[in-house]
Amino acid sequence: MDISQAIAELNKLNTKEKYEQMIETAAIITKLLEPEGIEPIVVGGLSVTIYTQADYMTRDIDFVSDGYEQVSKLLNALGFSKDNNSRHFYHSDLEVVIEIPDNYLDGDYDRLVKVELDNGRHVNLISIEDIIHDRLKAAVHWHNVEDREWGFKLLTGSYDTLDLDYLYNKLETLGEKIELDTWIDEIKSLQQS
Numbered sequence: 001m002d003i004s005q006a007i008a009e010l011n012k013l014n015t016k017e018k019y020e021q022m023i024e025t026a027a028i029i030t031k032l033l034e035p036e037g038i039e040p041i042v043v044g045g046l047s048v049t050i051y052t053q054a055d056y057m058t059r060d061i062d063f064v065s066d067g068y069e070q071v072s073k074l075l076n077a078l079g080f081s082k083d084n085n086s087r088h089f090y091h092s093d094l095e096v097v098i099e100i101p102d103n104y105l106d107g108d109y110d111r112l113v114k115v116e117l118d119n120g121r122h123v124n125l126i127s128i129e130d131i132i133h134d135r136l137k138a139a140v141h142w143h144n145v146e147d148r149e150w151g152f153k154l155l156t157g158s159y160d161t162l163d164l165d166y167l168y169n170k171l172e173t174l175g176e177k178i179e180l181d182t183w184i185d186e187i188k189s190l191q192q193s
């Protein structure tokens with residue numbers, strides 16, 4: 001895929017639902033960065049959207065990626081623009097925002113999930129345990145009610161397949177442990193009723 005093909009593919013996304021626009025945009029960018037040896041990882045709200053099968057919706061794509069300069073040049077070539085003082089790239093036709101909050105994943109690279117799309121493209125996705133931990137931290141440290149709600153939903157939806165030992169080992173504070181214990185107690189209570 002070259003830039004002109006990618007632009008044509010992005011232009012076709014205008015008629016698609018927001019979730020499909022977002023995941024396809026992320027997959028196109030991932031595909032274009034492959035020859036550069038850059039593998040962006042979807043984190044943040046879009047990862048929650050993917051794990052909840054679009055139950056949660058976000059308007060931005062957060063990537064953890066090295067090669068910021070190459071990614072920035074690619075996004076500009078694809079029609080994304082960026083204000084000088086902003087960290088956000090915006091595509092006005094798609095109304096999609098991309099942010100690259102970091103070049104290092106706060107999680108385990110060996111746990112990344114490769115999400116294959118029907119068209120042969122893919123996105124690299126943060127692990128369920130790492131995104132749950134991310135939401136849990138926001139709930140505890142910033143008292144974010146929405147992150148508490150979605151972190152709990154993610155935990156509930158994947159409880160039987162989660163690596164709880166890994167999740168507990170990621171906890172950084174007693175407050176995080178107390179919150180996770182509370183979530184797990186609620187899940188066990190729901191399972192018993």
